[in-house]
Amino acid sequence: MKQDIINYLTGKSILILGYGREGKSxxxxxxxxxxxxxxxxxxxxxxxxxxxxxxxxxxxxxxxxEFDIIIKxxxxxxxxxxxxxxxxxxxxxxxxxLRFCQNPIIGVTGTKGKSTTSSLTCxxxxxxxxxxxxxxxxxxxxxxxxxxIKENTIIVFEISCHQLEFVQASPHVAILLNLYExxxxxxxxxxxxxxxxxxxxxxQGTNDTLIYGDIFQHxxxxxxxxxxxxxxxxxxxxxxxxxEIHTHxxxxxxxxxxxxxxxxxxxMGIDRKEALKHLDSFRGLPHRMEYVGEYNHIRFxxxxxxxxxxxxxNAVKALGDVDTLILGGMDRGLNYHPLVxxxxxxxxxxxxxxxxxxxxxxxxxxxAPYSQKLIPAANMADAVDLAFEKxxxxxxxxxxxxxxxxxxxxxxxxxxxxxxTLIKKYAKI
Numbered sequence: 189m190k191q192d193i194i195n196y197l198t199g200k201s202i203l204i205l206g207y208g209r210e211g212k213s214x215x216x217x218x219x220x221x222x223x224x225x226x227x228x229x230x231x232x233x234x235x236x237x238x239x240x241x242x243x244x245x246x247x248x249x250x251x252x253x254e255f256d257i258i259i260k261x262x263x264x265x266x267x268x269x270x271x272x273x274x275x276x277x278x279x280x281x282x283x284x285x286l287r288f289c290q291n292p293i294i295g296v297t298g299t300k301g302k303s304t305t306s307s308l309t310c311x312x313x314x315x316x317x318x319x320x321x322x323x324x325x326x327x328x329x330x331x332x333x334x335x336x337i338k339e340n341t342i343i344v345f346e347i348s349c350h351q352l353e354f355v356q357a358s359p360h361v362a363i364l365l366n367l368y369e370x371x372x373x374x375x376x377x378x379x380x381x382x383x384x385x386x387x388x389x390x391x392q393g394t395n396d397t398l399i400y401g402d403i404f405q406h407x408x409x410x411x412x413x414x415x416x417x418x419x420x421x422x423x424x425x426x427x428x429x430x431x432e433i434h435t436h437x438x439x440x441x442x443x444x445x446x447x448x449x450x451x452x453x454x455x456m457g458i459d460r461k462e463a464l465k466h467l468d469s470f471r472g473l474p475h476r477m478e479y480v481g482e483y484n485h486i487r488f489x490x491x492x493x494x495x496x497x498x499x500x501x502n503a504v505k506a507l508g509d510v511d512t513l514i515l516g517g518m519d520r521g522l523n524y525h526p527l528v529x530x531x532x533x534x535x536x537x538x539x540x541x542x543x544x545x546x547x548x549x550x551x552x553x554x555x556a557p558y559s560q561k562l563i564p565a566a567n568m569a570d571a572v573d574l575a576f577e578k579x580x581x582x583x584x585x586x587x588x589x590x591x592x593x594x595x596x597x598x599x600x601x602x603x604x605x606x607x608x609t610l611i612k613k614y615a616k617i
Contacts, residue, residue, distance in 0.1 A: 190334050192288040194221050201226040203252060206261025207235055210281050213329035214259045215240070228255070252277070259284075262325075262350035265375075278354045282347060285323075285330040286357040293343045294452045297352060297388045298365025298401070300499045301445045302326075304437070305365060306346035308470050309449040315466035316458045318342055325351065342456055349384040358391040361455045362417075363448050366402040368498045369522055382406040392417040397455045399448050422447040428460075434468040438477055439506025441499075475604035477503050483615035485581040491588035492604030497527035500588040504536060511583035514571050516542035516549060517591030517603075527590055528552040531560060538563060538578045540571045545591050567596075568603070572610040 197218070204214045207229050218225050228241035230251065235242040243251050252258055253271070258278045286293065296306040303326045310327075313320035319338060323330040325346040337343065345359060367382050375381045386407060389398045396417040403412075412419065420426065426447040435446060446467065453463040472478070480488040491503045495517075504510050513536045524545075531539065532553065540563045541549050550562055563578065565571035575585040587607045597603040 189285075189288045189290060189337070190221070193217075193284050196284070196288070197222055197225065197257065200256040201254070202228075203255040203258045204229045204261075205231075205249075205252070205258050205278075206264045207231040207233075208261050208263055210329055210331075211259075211261045213331045214281055217331045217334075260354065262348055279356075280351060280354055281329060281331050282324070282345075282351040283355045283357070285345075286355055286359060289337075289343065291337055291339075291341050291343055292361070292456065293345050293359035294361040294363065294456070295345045295347050295359030295388050296363040296365070296448075296452075297347045297349070297385055298363070299368040299385075299496050300494075300502075301365045301441060301448075302346050302348075302363075303473055303493070304442065304476055305363060305445040305448050306344050307473055308445065308467075309363075309452045310344040311470045312449055312453050312463045312466050313342055313344070313456065313458070315469065316453065316462050318456065318458070320344055322346070324348075344452075347388060349381055352387040353384045355387050356391065358387070358389055358396065360395075361397045361399065361452050362389040362392060363399045363452060364388055364401070364403055365422075365445065365448060366498070367406040368496045378406075389415065389417065394418075399451045399455075401444055401448065420451050422451060426451060428464070432464055434464075436468070436470065436472055439502055441502040441506070442477075475601055477506065478604070480608050480611055483611055484576055486576065486579045487582075487584045488575075488608075488611050489584060489586045489588075490604045490607055491586060492593070492600045492607065494588040494590060495592050495600065497522070497524055497590045500527055500590045501530050503586060503588045504530075504534065507584055507586060509584050510536050510586045512536070512538040512540060512575050512579040512585040514540045514542065514565075514575065514585070514587040514607075515590055516545040517589045517596060518594045519545045519548060520592060522590075524548065524552055524590065532556065532558045537561060537580075538575075540565050540574050540578075542568065542571055542589065542591075542596075544595070568606050569610055572607065572614055576614055 202225055204211050218227055230243040230248045232248050234244050252274050260278050260280050294309055296302045310320050310322040319340050320342045321333055322344050323333045325348045367385055369378055394416045398417050399420045401422045422444050450463050454460055475490055475492040478490040480490050494500050538561045542565055546564050563574055565574055579585045593600050593603040
């Protein structure tokens, strides 16, 4: 694979667009393997790099037309490109990896559940004695794994919509867990977002496998039925008695993640019973309905990963005894009516609202009668103080924001860590 990528890049002028985790990985690969390449890096933030041409500031995209290949990082919105000719030059680490890797790849995407499913799949493969490695949106950048891949290695690749946007190849096994409204701050339309997700199976053939879940609001049954690959519907084609599923994961949505992981293992030749016996040793991931602990007779859960309202609904249903919900964050213009209707008719008594979606939720609740207490909070510290004050003893306080963290935190992990730290700090006072 490495030599094929080197051959593809040789003799071309290359622009690395975005200098985050993937941009740094791309630079490292090119400097090690193509030291004489005509190379530059463009990023909106200022760059302090030696021996590499850089473009930064507001006009960082000005020079894209000067290069043969643009290796785009996931965080650069495609709406910032205005020219189809520029778009045609774009590739990414994900695209190059999928195109040139000869090992079997299990690609996992979906609006929600992809990190749990990909981590669980890799865990089950390893426990069953297979050489497996987890790369992509979770794990390590795919190019950083190239030298770790052996002849018999199975790659489990968690792939975000941004990573899928410009791929020209699909994994041998594609898992598309669900499609919900998300990332409208990045795409021109919801349809563009759904199409990016569907790219995970777009280039599959008759020898490949598509494992799919809750996607039919945005992909027709006829569309899926006419696809050439082997298809597995995790809601209808997998029947595992619940007494055979021993897991620490809570909720029906996690049950479907388990089904997808089991199906992927079976596609790799692992017997279902062999995969099932290793479920219990998987402990789950931080910030995903993570039990923080019981403090002042209140049980606290951290579901900071929940940036879509469907994930919040699933979390509240799964836990079953939520008295206080901490909700809100970056306003991306999402339609929150389904979540508000669910909460209005549910048992959550206290809804603590984080900025800057506070007014959005207040207006939606006020459209019809409601009994919940809507409590604005200035920040996370204020929200945690209010949670200790308002939550009934013996019940649950859940952080499940239905909003991104950007503008307030670097990412959902930082938000979740802050929540957990504040809980423990308050409890010691």
